[in-house]
Amino acid sequence: MSEPTAHHHDDEDTGAYRGPADVTVGAAHATVDIQLSGHFDPILGRHVWRGRLRGLAAALPAGTPLGSGTDVTITVTTDDGELTATARITEVDLWGSHMVDGTSTPPYRTISDDASDD
Incomplete structure (x- = not known):
């Protein structure tokens, strides 16, 4: 298994982790290693995000429910502290990673977060 990578913003317009x-x-x-990205949706009036959780089934105890619709809590530790969010498992991809849709503010800084620091 590869070492988890350090966090970084992938897209200056949307924010990612x-x-x-x-x-x-x-x-x-x-x-586990995760990959998340999202964007502000003006129709919904909020940031929407989606992502992939790699190796989740192998990292959790056997029998942990991981089916579609299961809620997960994701906590990312950054230089600014911990950011926590709730997501829902939507599917398992061809490589066995669990795909999630965000149901709360994402666990990474968004561009609007960065703008509010100015």
């Missing part, structure tokens, strides 16, 4: 994160499903907890 790739790197290690703590993922909690029910009472089970693991640290």
Whole structure:
């Protein structure tokens, strides 16, 4: 298994994160490599995001429910502290990664977050 990569912003227009994160499903907890990205949706009036959790099934105890619709909590540790968000598993991709859709503010800084610092 490869080492998790350090976090970075991939897209200056939308914000993104790739790197290690703590993922909690029910009472089970693991640290896995994730890749998340999103954008501000003016129709919904909020930031929408989606991502991939790599190696989640192998990192959690056997029998942990990971089906479509399962809620997960994702915590990313940054230089600014911890950012936590809730997402829902939508599917498993061809490589066995769990795909998630964000249901709250994303666990990474967005461009609007950066603008508010000015």
